[in-house]
Amino acid sequence: xxxxxxxxxxxxxxxxxxxRALERYWSGKAEAxxxxxxxxxxxxxxxxxxxxxxxxxxxxxxxxxxxxxxxxIALVGxxxxxxxxxGERVDLDTYFAMARGRxxxxxxxxxxxxxxxxxxxxxxxxxxxxxxxxxDKPFEALAEAKDAGVASKVVLVGPITFLLLGKSQDESxxxxxxxxxxxxxxxEIVQRLNADGAEWIQLDEPILVTDVEDSVLAALRTAxxxxxxxxxxxxxxxQTYFDQVGDAYEMLVNLPVDGIGLDFVRGGxxxxxxxxxxxxxxxALIAGVIDGRNIWAADLRAALETLRSLTGVLDAxxxxxxxxxxxxxVPYDVxxxxxxxxxxxxxxxxxxxxxxxxxxxxxxxTQGEDAVRDALDARTSLLQNAATSARRxxxxxxxxxxxxxxxxxxxxxxxxxxxxxxxxxxxxxxLPTTTIxxxxxxPDIRKTRRAFDKGEISREEYxxxxxxQISEVIRHQEELGIDVLVHGEPERNDMVQYFGEQLxxxxxxxxxxxxxxxxxxxxxxxxxxDVSRPEPMTVRWATYAQSLSDKPVKGMLTGPVxxxxxxxxxxxxxxxxxxxxxxxxxxxxxxDLDAAGIAMIxxxxxxxxxxxxxxxxxxQKYLDWAIESFRITGAGARPETQVHTHMCYSEFGDIFGAIxxxxxxxxxxxxxxxxxxxxxxxxxxxxxxxxxxxxYDIHSPRVPxxxxxxxxxxxxxxxxxxxxxxxNPDCGLKTxxxxxATAALRNMVxxxxxxRDAVTSHTPS
Numbered sequence: 011x012x013x014x015x016x017x018x019x020x021x022x023x024x025x026x027x028x029x030r031a032l033e034r035y036w037s038g039k040a041e042a043x044x045x046x047x048x049x050x051x052x053x054x055x056x057x058x059x060x061x062x063x064x065x066x067x068x069x070x071x072x073x074x075x076x077x078x079x080x081x082x083i084a085l086v087g088x089x090x091x092x093x094x095x096x097g098e099r100v101d102l103d104t105y106f107a108m109a110r111g112r113x114x115x116x117x118x119x120x121x122x123x124x125x126x127x128x129x130x131x132x133x134x135x136x137x138x139x140x141x142x143x144x145x146d147k148p149f150e151a152l153a154e155a156k157d158a159g160v161a162s163k164v165v166l167v168g169p170i171t172f173l174l175l176g177k178s179q180d181e182s183x184x185x186x187x188x189x190x191x192x193x194x195x196x197x198e199i200v201q202r203l204n205a206d207g208a209e210w211i212q213l214d215e216p217i218l219v220t221d222v223e224d225s226v227l228a229a230l231r232t233a234x235x236x237x238x239x240x241x242x243x244x245x246x247x248x249q250t251y252f253d254q255v256g257d258a259y260e261m262l263v264n265l266p267v268d269g270i271g272l273d274f275v276r277g278g279x280x281x282x283x284x285x286x287x288x289x290x291x292x293x294a295l296i297a298g299v300i301d302g303r304n305i306w307a308a309d310l311r312a313a314l315e316t317l318r319s320l321t322g323v324l325d326a327x328x329x330x331x332x333x334x335x336x337x338x339x340v341p342y343d344v345x346x347x348x349x350x351x352x353x354x355x356x357x358x359x360x361x362x363x364x365x366x367x368x369x370x371x372x373x374x375x376t377q378g379e380d381a382v383r384d385a386l387d388a389r390t391s392l393l394q395n396a397a398t399s400a401r402r403x404x405x406x407x408x409x410x411x412x413x414x415x416x417x418x419x420x421x422x423x424x425x426x427x428x429x430x431x432x433x434x435x436x437x438x439x440x441l442p443t444t445t446i447x448x449x450x451x452x453p454d455i456r457k458t459r460r461a462f463d464k465g466e467i468s469r470e471e472y473x474x475x476x477x478x479q480i481s482e483v484i485r486h487q488e489e490l491g492i493d494v495l496v497h498g499e500p501e502r503n504d505m506v507q508y509f510g511e512q513l514x515x516x517x518x519x520x521x522x523x524x525x526x527x528x529x530x531x532x533x534x535x536x537x538x539x540d541v542s543r544p545e546p547m548t549v550r551w552a553t554y555a556q557s558l559s560d561k562p563v564k565g566m567l568t569g570p571v572x573x574x575x576x577x578x579x580x581x582x583x584x585x586x587x588x589x590x591x592x593x594x595x596x597x598x599x600x601x602d603l604d605a606a607g608i609a610m611i612x613x614x615x616x617x618x619x620x621x622x623x624x625x626x627x628x629x630q631k632y633l634d635w636a637i638e639s640f641r642i643t644g645a646g647a648r649p650e651t652q653v654h655t656h657m658c659y660s661e662f663g664d665i666f667g668a669i670x671x672x673x674x675x676x677x678x679x680x681x682x683x684x685x686x687x688x689x690x691x692x693x694x695x696x697x698x699x700x701x702x703x704x705x706y707d708i709h710s711p712r713v714p715x716x717x718x719x720x721x722x723x724x725x726x727x728x729x730x731x732x733x734x735x736x737x738n739p740d741c742g743l744k745t746x747x748x749x750x751a752t753a754a755l756r757n758m759v760x761x762x763x764x765x766r767d768a769v770t771s772h773t774p775s
Contacts, residue, residue: 012329014065014372017249018072018165018336020361022525023052032529042102057158063365071151072165076109076528079130082167086195087144090134100144111710122620124216124252127576129527133176136183141195152206163210164203169196169233171217189229197240204242212247219253220624227261238266247271247296251335253624254279263290271296274316275334289324298334300367305340305578307359308367310389317375331372337361341522354517354538357396404540407591419641423649425699431650435609436562441737441762442493446656447566448742449483449498450751476501484558491759495563497555505568506576510535512547513595535577537588543595546602553606565603565611570596570639575617586635593639600646612654613643633668640672658741666695676700680740689729701730704740706754713753719761737762
């Protein structure tokens with residue numbers, strides 16, 4: 011029989027139970043026992059979902075209180091020295107301090123997990139790094155599963171991926187020097203899991219779908235020869251996902267392990283590799299044929315055909331039917347979306363529905379198509395109806411895109427000439443201070459928004475409330491002495507959702523939450539049809555805010571690439587086409603803001619880097635249409651209007667040319683956890699536009715002192731020309747509490763004054 015399984019499952023709780031438990035614990039309103047009890051209940055419900063779907067092998071230890079890479083840091087005892095950890099096991103306070111920081115110790119760096127919107131904590135590695143077993147989490151997860159009587163596989167981040175995703179202060183540091191001591195701990199883990207009766211261990215090695223060097227492949231063999239020898243009766247599976255494994259295939263499938271996981275959705279070339287090179291007779295193939303990252307109902311017949319083609323290479327009883335990756339990237343259950351348009355809802359499959367898809371395919375592979383014919387026929391009919399639905403197509407949008415003029419992505423004047431016009435218009439000081447956009451959203455803001463959504467207050471009452479909030483934010487910024495203001499975004503639930511709810515061709519869920527990082531969850535829009543903008547979306551609030559101050563107030567927009575990459579995107583046309591449709595819609599908003607007298611417009615592209623394909627050979631094609639989409643949006647502004655963009659938690663060095671090609675007048679970037687590494691790239695590559703490196707980390711509740719921020723700023727102007735430097739936090743303030751934000755901004759302004767006073771001979775930025 012073909013086995014039905016998955017690599018992982020959502021872990022936030024169907025009603026966001028984990029978020030509430032975490033935040034109560036962090037605020038001191040709940041004990042650790044309360045948090046752990048909630049976590050246990052979520053895991054139990056997850057098991058029940060998978061058992062109800064008749065999965066044969068369930069993942070355990072895929073649950074995390076914060077992040078699986080942070081779990082691994084704790085598991086192998088790689089705690090940075092500044093956190094003062096000295097115990098035998100990493101305690102909860104140390105665990106969360108690494109992620110969130112504490113007064114005496116800044117948080118560890120956080121960045122995107124491959125090309126997803128999920129963030130992970132980056133291991134800090136160096137010549138002084140030591141490893142030892144420092145957590146019992148995987149053993150406790152196995153014991154919990156055994157007590158529940160379920161067949162399970164223990165999920166761990168693989169040692170090669172863990173090391174390659176780490177970061178060292180020493181650029182010349184050889185990560186391979188840590189492989190042997192790390193493997194000592196992994197061997198101990200594998201041996202203990204074997205002794206505890208583990209049936210399978212799943213070691214996630216997604217790094218293998220990137221461009222890896224021969225030294226990595228050699229290390230891969232070394233690692234799994236050791237772990238294979240240590241496994242005893244337990245079976246080991248090496249799990250990859252997000253793309254094809256390329257040149258690593260032959261080495262990978264010949265490792266001394268028992269199973270290989272391949273993605274046949276995003277990694278379509280994996281099928282060619284299996285056909286071309288064969289597959290060992292002594293291993294299971296975990297075939298990811300159901301998309302674990304998107305929410306469209308699968309073409310079951312096509313997936314079954316993929317599985318059948320694999321049986322030409324290996325027997326069906328050695329195939330494990332699976333999703334392409336962990337389901338943590340999709341929401342729990344589409345049947346909970348009772349407010350969603352029924353036709354659109356019928357096209358979707360969330361985590362629970364994907365479990366059923368996996369079971370249907372496993373049954374069809376084992377028993378033949380006749381055993382699941384009704385399900386296959388129903389799905390084929392559904393997909394045909396979706397393809398011909400009038401909801402998918404808007405002839406006006408298609409015509410506008412087809413007739414786009416050749417200069418649609420041009421600003422009208424080169425940057426040097428735009429800069430002169432903008433300086434004359436804006437009259438900013440040296441080192442202008444600003445924020446990224448959002449201000450803390452108080453419980454009162456959320457409560458009032460909910461009341462409006464439920465019809466409990468009128469639109470007039472709601473808008474009067476928003477005006478009051480905006481007035482307070484403008485006054486607050488002026489009191490702090492900030493130079494370029496924002497309206498604080500009290501009307502926005504999310505930087506993508508807010509716009510998506512006002513664009514045609516997008517739908518929204520009520521309960522479709524997915525994890526971004528820690529307790530930060532988002533509800534991605536569902537792009538199901540051609541995208542257009544029926545009417546202005548932000549002009550009302552931007553012009554009101556500007557009327558309250560003589561200082562410039564930025565108009566705040568989310569860029570087309572970020573809207574695309576942070577959405578569940580239709581799969582019936584190229585992503586590039588959908589992105590350009592969004593760009594034209596946002597271009598109209600830029601033009602309206604400009605016409606209304608807004609002198610600065612920020613078009614956030616926080617997700618541009620994360621959409622970069624994992625294989626370098628595919629980069630340029632993506633960058634060409636992504637950068638063009640941004641430029642189409644920005645070109646809606648006149649040359650004298652300053653266009654900003656913001657990008658966060660990304661490695662920019664390898665796409666620096668593309669960032670310059672965006673032709674934004676000012677770019678603000680995450681930098682507080684990254685040191686001078688990125689700024690050096692700006693200097694060395696000759697970037698001549700405005701740059702706002704984040705001078706403090708908003709993802710931590712820690713408030714840096716004015717002198718600490720001044721030190722960051724001095725370091726910045728030692729690398730960049732002071733005339734191009736802006737001063738800002740590294741991201742929006744929405745998730746912070748108001749006292750934290752106020753204290754940090756006050757210190758930021760004071761730090762800027764200190765540095766300005768020391769530098770008196772420069773012209774304004």
